[in-house]
Amino acid sequence: MNGKAIGQATIRDVAREAGASVASVSRVFNRLPNVRPELKERVEAAACKLNYVPHAGARNLSLARTGVIGVVLPDLHGEFFSEILRGMEREAAMRGRHLLLSNMHMGLGDGVEALRNMRGRVDGLIVMAPHIDPDLLFAHLPASIPAILLNGPENRQGRPELRIDNAAGARTMVEHLVAAGRRAIIHIAGSQGNIEAAERARGYREAMAAAGLVPVILPGNFDEESGHLAVQRLQMQQMEVDAIFAANDMMAIGALVALRDMGVDVPGQVAVAGFDNIPLARLISPGLTTMAVDIADLGARAINRLSAVIDGENVPQTELRYPSLIVRNSTTQTIA
Amino acid sequence: MNGKAIGQATIRDVAREAGASVASVSRVFNRLPNVRPELKERVEAAACKLNYVPHAGARNLSLARTGVIGVVLPDLHGEFFSEILRGMEREAAMRGRHLLLSNMHMGLGDGVEALRNMRGRVDGLIVMAPHIDPDLLFAHLPASIPAILLNGPENRQGRPELRIDNAAGARTMVEHLVAAGRRAIIHIAGSQGNIEAAERARGYREAMAAAGLVPVILPGNFDEESGHLAVQRLQMQQMEVDAIFAANDMMAIGALVALRDMGVDVPGQVAVAGFDNIPLARLISPGLTTMAVDIADLGARAINRLSAVIDGENVPQTELRYPSLIVRNSTTQTIA
């Protein structure tokens, strides 16, 4: 046992042990072809003996390339969060990249700071910040670091963006409800200031107007409880309702439970619809009609496009993904 | 406009622009006190003019510290995945650390390789690999990289581990059922070879023995269908049953649905209990009695302990978290 117990072996240690140069060791580890087999073996033996593992950080610095993609997400819950990460992770793994997580539970100032801190840590960023103006956010980000915007408002910095067409989805849902004979369709909105919530509300308003119906929007904040509360409010105000379209599934489920608790038949008396198609939507009873967004696919595409940008390819600035209507029992029984 | 449009400014550029040395610029950016205010201002002005952002990778290399924690998870779905990451992310953010994700959808060989690749990229690892022998996994990992094992079998490498006390949870549940007057309590086990499934079955057997009851264990594999099948098997064999304790909620729900389909009253004739407290458990009817694991807390503690290890503190090798009993309607009606 020689000394050097503390600290990992470096490439120079291996070179010394193998009686070779660092360049050769580097070549062996990078599988370059121009190394004599005999030397290669000696290097491998030395590396094995010293239990050498290359230091990724040092490699990244000299290559100016980390193989890491930074993912900046808002304070997400449940299925959406896990699915989008699943999609991203799978795609990233396929390309030999890793994901660096960074939640954005902060204001603009800290947010910008957090993004800048990513320099030298990641090759690119995927930013999802539905409550922050991307122009302000990107303005302070070095232009040299690739970034794509996920589900945000349009940006004027020329950054590529990938977005679900929330308004179109909401219109589709309203059309479905109208086709099912519903007229008094009320909307439970998502969080104030959230761009997706705003877009879904816009689609709802447009489709209601197109159908000659009067829109009614109750506030909500995307969680189950706010769906519950909205229904209680409806009851207190004795409003006429034959359909509830919540801006996401969790609120729809909250509404569903509230209606069940007060003995209202779904879909007999009131149809309920959500948005997102979380797995739970299929499992509860009645099954929840919703707009399905292939979230994992969205995540995978984000990685895909960012990789293209990182590799210097040209990508179109905006890509829209359309959600699709999933009809289940919560809206199926047509009113006479 | 001078040249240098390509590439970010480095600390040397800033030093030149400010007419100072790199050491001073470094001191300013690290908020060291011993810099004359006038010079500090000059450096800040220069940095601002060049739009300088420090390169984290370079900093990490020279500090031998990345501020990143690697999280290696199996191919998880839904709530468990998102909750554990939420807990980790919150705790990590509080400590100024980031999370590097790496899914473990691979065999042992690739797994070891993936872990070794983390050297120089992370300060430590949190590894959750319920299907892989941690001794084999850690044997090839440099001892110098801190790692803690999450919800795995015990390891003999002296690595710290953090685990849910599944056996204790199962005992608690059996005690609850016994206290409710149940005697013929059968257990539906989780997947073969899964350590958590084995531990829950062990707890069940121990508690049954302690109560002087005879244990009956049916095979299952954690999904809804296997709960269904287990109940059908019980019916075919005409076994006497007044309670079913499934190793997780999904199987309990499968059992619940099967019982309902065959007209058995729950909890009147048979009580049903699960494990995990998934969101669905609260929403179905009757509400499912289950053992709740605070998953986010588990994640936070993992980060916590790993941070302690990284900072060179001593931590106990094993820490257990106890799940808590959540009583709902599926077990509440006591038998006469």
Next chain:
DNA sequence: CGGTTTCTTGTAACCGGTTACAAGACGGAT
């Protein structure tokens, strides 16, 4: 056998930060 090509190998500079150490500037005490 000299000259040219091809292949292997090593030296040293570089990536972009941090920091030990030395040197210079300044102030106070004698």
Next chain:
DNA sequence: ATCCGTCTTGTAACCGGTTACAAGAAACCG
């Protein structure tokens, strides 16, 4: 004025890899 201590500042080595370039060895040619 001299000496000493304190504070500020700069130089250069270092973290652990990659790689341009040069040099040496081997092979091939006329």
